[in-house]
Amino acid sequence: MTDGTESAVELEGLTKDFATGLRGVRLRAVDHLSLRIGGGEVFGLLGPNGSGKSTTIKVILGLLAPTAGACRVFGVPSDRVESRVAVGYLPEAPNFYRFLSGRELVAFYGRICGLSGAKLVARVAEVIAWVGLTEAAERRVGTYSKGMLQRIGLAQALVHDPRLVILDEPTAGVDPIGTAAITTLIRGLKAQGKTVLITSHLLAQIEEVCDRVAILDRGRLLVSGTVAELTMPKGGGPDRMSGAEREELNQWLAARGKSPTALSAQSTRLDQIFIEQVARNRPNEREESA
C-alpha cells in the first residue's frame, strides 16, 4: 500500500521527552519511533493509555517539538506552519467556541485556512451536509451532543479539503449509533482517497477501517503492518496448501460429512494481538499480576 506512493507522514527516530519537574528527570513519551504513512491509506495508531499516541500526533501537527529525530508531513518538517496546510485534525473530546453556531464555526476555520467568498460558503455547506448536521447548523455549538461535536469537529477538519486527516479517538464517549456514523464517515474519507491517521481504543473499529496499524507501548513501536498480516494465524493453514492438496482434503472431509469450513482457522483478532504485544512489552507487570 505504501510502496510507490508519496509519504503523507514520515517519522524517523522520533523521540519526545517531557520534564517532570524534578531536576534532571525526564519522562520519555515517544522513544525512537520510525513510521511511514503512505498517501491514501487509513492508518491506525494503537496503544494503551500513555503509550505516546497523542504525543506523536501533536508532534506531527507541530504542537510539540521533538526532542530528537525527524517528523515530516508531505515532505515538510512538522515544525513549519506550511506542514499543516493540507492537514485536518479532530482532537480527542473536541471542544469548540460554544457561542458560535455550527456553520459559523466551520466557516471560521475555513477562513483561517484561506477560503473566502462563494467558495467558502459552498464548502461549509458541503462538509456540514456530509457530516449530517445541516439541520443543526444554525444552532450554537454549546447545545450540541457529544456525537454532534465529533461530527462538527470532523467538518472543521475537512473544510479546507486536506489530504491528511488526523482523528484522535474520534469515537471516545460517543454512543454506538454515533460511533457507527463516524465509522461510515471514515470509510467515506477513504473512498475520497484521503490519508487518514486514526487512534482509537475501539479495536474492532480500527480493524474494520484501517489498511495498516501500528501498536505503541511506552513510546516504542511494538509491531506494525496490515491488519491482515497481523491477524493472520501463525504457522500456515489452508492458504499454504496447493489446490490439489486442498481438493484432497475437502474430499476427505466430505467423506466424513464435514464441510470445509470446519477446518477454517479462526483468524486472530486485533484486540488479541494488541493485548499480547503490550503484555510482552511489560514482563514485570505480567509477573506481578500472576
Add this chain to the structure above:
Amino acid sequence: MPFSLGRTGLIAAVTLREALRQKLVGLLVLMAAGLVVGVRGLQDFNFGAPELKFIADFGDGAIAGFGAVLAIVLTAQLFFSEIENRTALTLLAKPVWRTEFLLGKFIGVAVVLVTFCGTLTATLAVVLGQREAGLRLEQPEAFAMGGAVNYSALVVAAWLHALKLMLLAAGTLLVASFAQTQIYAVMMGFAGFVICHLQGFAHGAYERSGASVMLMPVKLIHWIFPDFQRFAGEAAGDVSALGLGLLTIYAAGYTAVALGLAVYVFRRREV
C-alpha cells in the same frame, strides 16, 4: 508561509465575541458606569475640591481602577480559556502562526479596552456637561474666571488610559504565555500593575536622596517596567501634542516588547 493580518484579524474577532459574552466584562462596565453616573450622590467623599473637578477625578479613577481589573482578568481569562478548553489545540493545528494567535488575542482584548475607555469617558463627559450646565445657572459668577470643563483633556485622558490598559494587557499576556494557571497570571498582572505605578515614585525618591546602594536596582526596575504615572488622567490637560505623541510611542514600545517576549515564550510552549 507569511504572517497573515487576515488570520490575526479573524482570531481577534472571535476573541472579541468571546470577550463580550463574558459576564465579567458586563459587570465591570456596569459598575464603572454606575460610579460615573452616580458620582453626584457621592459628594460626601468630596473634601473641598470644586464639584466638577471632583466628578472628573472620580470618573477618571473609576475608569483607571475598573479598567485595570478588566485588562488583567480578561486577558488571562481569554488566554487560559483557549488553553484549558483546548480550542487552541484545534486552532494551532491549522496553518496558523503562534504569533498570529497571540496578536489576535491581544487585539481582541485591546478593542474591548479602547471601547471601555471611550464609552466611560463619553458617559463622564455627559455627566460633567449636565452638571456644568446646572452650575452655570446656579452660580454664574463661579464661571466668570474660567472653571469650565476641559473636554479635550477628557479625550486625552481616555487615550492615556487606553494606552496604559493595553500595556497592562500585553504584560499579562506575557505572564500568561509561560504561566500554568490563570490565577498566577492574574496575580502577577496585579503585581506588575502596582510596580509600574510605584516605580516612578521610588526612582524619584532614591535619586533625590542620593542613596547609591538602592539606586541601581531601582534604576533597573525603572528601565524594565513602564512608568504608569506618566499616563495619569488628571494631568491630561497639561499634555502637549508632542508629549502625547511621545507617550504613545513610549507605550507602544513597551507593548511591542512585551508582546514580542510573549510570542518568543509561547512559541516554545507545549500546548
